[in-house]
Amino acid sequence: MSAPVEARTTAWPAAARLLARWLDRRERVDELLESLGGSLTGTERARCQHLVFGAIRHFGRIDAAIGRLVSHSPRFATRAVLLVAGFELIEARAERGGAPTRASEAGTTNAPDQPTPVVDGRVAKIVHHAVEQTKQLASPAEARMVNAVVRKLAGVLAEPPPPKLAPADVLAEYFSHPVWLVRSWLAQFGAAATRALLEWNQQPAPVYARWRSSFAEPAEDKLSVAAPTEGNPVPVEAAKAAPKAEEPVPAWFKPTAWAGFFEIPPGHWTEIEPLLQRGRIYLQDPATRIPVELLAPAAGELVLDGCAAPGGKSLLIADSMRQGRLVAMDLPGARIGRLKENLARVPAGVEVALVQGDLRQDPAGLLREHKLPAQFPAVLLDVPCSNTGVMRHRVDVKWRLQEGDFRKHPLQQLALLRAAARLVAPGGRLVYSTCSIDTEENEHVVQEFLAGARPGEWKLENHQISRPWEAGHDGGAAFLLRKNTAPS
Numbered sequence: 001m002s003a004p005v006e007a008r009t010t011a012w013p014a015a016a017r018l019l020a021r022w023l024d025r026r027e028r029v030d031e032l033l034e035s036l037g038g039s040l041t042g043t044e045r046a047r048c049q050h051l052v053f054g055a056i057r058h059f060g061r062i063d064a065a066i067g068r069l070v071s072h073s074p075r076f077a078t079r080a081v082l083l084v085a086g087f088e089l090i091e092a093r094a095e096r097g098g099a100p101t102r103a104s105e106a107g108t109t110n111a112p113d114q115p116t117p118v119v120d121g122r123v124a125k126i127v128h129h130a131v132e133q134t135k136q137l138a139s140p141a142e143a144r145m146v147n148a149v150v151r152k153l154a155g156v157l158a159e160p161p162p163p164k165l166a167p168a169d170v171l172a173e174y175f176s177h178p179v180w181l182v183r184s185w186l187a188q189f190g191a192a193a194t195r196a197l198l199e200w201n202q203q204p205a206p207v208y209a210r211w212r213s214s215f216a217e218p219a220e221d222k223l224s225v226a227a228p229t230e231g232n233p234v235p236v237e238a239a240k241a242a243p244k245a246e247e248p249v250p251a252w253f254k255p256t257a258w259a260g261f262f263e264i265p266p267g268h269w270t271e272i273e274p275l276l277q278r279g280r281i282y283l284q285d286p287a288t289r290i291p292v293e294l295l296a297p298a299a300g301e302l303v304l305d306g307c308a309a310p311g312g313k314s315l316l317i318a319d320s321m322r323q324g325r326l327v328a329m330d331l332p333g334a335r336i337g338r339l340k341e342n343l344a345r346v347p348a349g350v351e352v353a354l355v356q357g358d359l360r361q362d363p364a365g366l367l368r369e370h371k372l373p374a375q376f377p378a379v380l381l382d383v384p385c386s387n388t389g390v391m392r393h394r395v396d397v398k399w400r401l402q403e404g405d406f407r408k409h410p411l412q413q414l415a416l417l418r419a420a421a422r423l424v425a426p427g428g429r430l431v432y433s434t435c436s437i438d439t440e441e442n443e444h445v446v447q448e449f450l451a452g453a454r455p456g457e458w459k460l461e462n463h464q465i466s467r468p469w470e471a472g473h474d475g476g477a478a479f480l481l482r483k484n485t486a487p488s
């Protein structure tokens, strides 16, 4: 992806600075990008994000290559420059279809201890740019080091992918994942599926938008009514607004296999922003529809979204019902702001209440305190998880995950599931969902929940596990559980 000149000159150093911070403090990437504020134009910001995401997506491979080429690890500012340049080299190679570089064409070796300097036109530009940037971001001495290292990096990063049955550590390095995670996936999914997953995670993720029907327009006053005071629920009266005529989907939206979801081609940010502000679209992966489809909220129903923030699925529930009542609950904290914004966009026919509280701490009491029902015919529980299904989008997740998270998350997930189950009315349904593809957080949690329930109280009616390499979208799992009317 060649960048416009202005994006190269400002986005590039901005990306290097953010990456230096990431190396130093491992801040979350979404928060790092938010810290840019309005300092870059839309195009520059998009380019900066592309470079930061790419460098972090390929961090393991680039950093291992750098490690072979230098005797001492460079300081963060310089290492960040090398990471951006390394990503540009990987991208340049992918764009020409993984064609061999001039060095490998000539049959020279790229042995790690004796990497061959590779210089072709594109590589020369990447080297030159990295050197010039290092002079500004670090020092002339470091720029000389960058000059030598990036040339050699081009050779090391040109090495072909490992064979299909390569050992876990080789796969982990080439595809930039922690080795313990690759081992776990090999054990769960086998070699072919793990390879497909690793390749999937290393691709840039498309941007998807869900087109919201004009019938989903909120009441005129809903945006202001839904600005809650801290800690209180926000009852929002259903308005009786007449539905407006359907607005056509923009011609440049690329249809997908999933009804209502469109791929947004790059370069349309100025057109996207007003659509987002008007609530005409919501940016979300097609995988997000699955738990809501399993829940199948019907017009006029009362629905609880137990782990609602930032509200992507709450909005989808409301759009599916068009009329009804939705109670959205989440912990007080930073995510509530986005939830409020999204709840303000529900269709006029949906009455919505936001409850800030802990689902595991007497939620029925909290709901009653706010004069809300404490039994629901339909409950969605979209729990916090490892996010192993969405690593293509969330590039830093793999570097934050710890092996122990696969023991911690299921405990929290089971506790939340048991708490949510108490809020389901007899005969009602509960959808438990995750963005994880790992059995510990999916099948195992549901099995343990069913094993611990009173005999006959719950039935697993349906479930859907999405594996990205098969589904063609993000991964995750959703389980539809039914509470019997009269358990034995």
Ligand SMILES: C[S@@+](CC[C@H](N)C(=O)[O-])C[C@H]1O[C@@H](n2cnc3c(N)ncnc32)[C@H](O)[C@@H]1O
Pocket: 306, 307, 308, 309, 310, 311, 312, 313, 314, 329, 330, 331, 335, 357, 358, 359, 360, 382, 383, 384, 385, 416
């Ligand atoms: C995966 S996110 C939910 C995403 C959301 N369903 C959406 O589609 O936008 C999980 C949410 O669970 C919330 N959560 C975690 N523990 C909770 C608890 N004890 N009570 C209520 N919410 C909780 C987190 O704050 C987080 O917002």
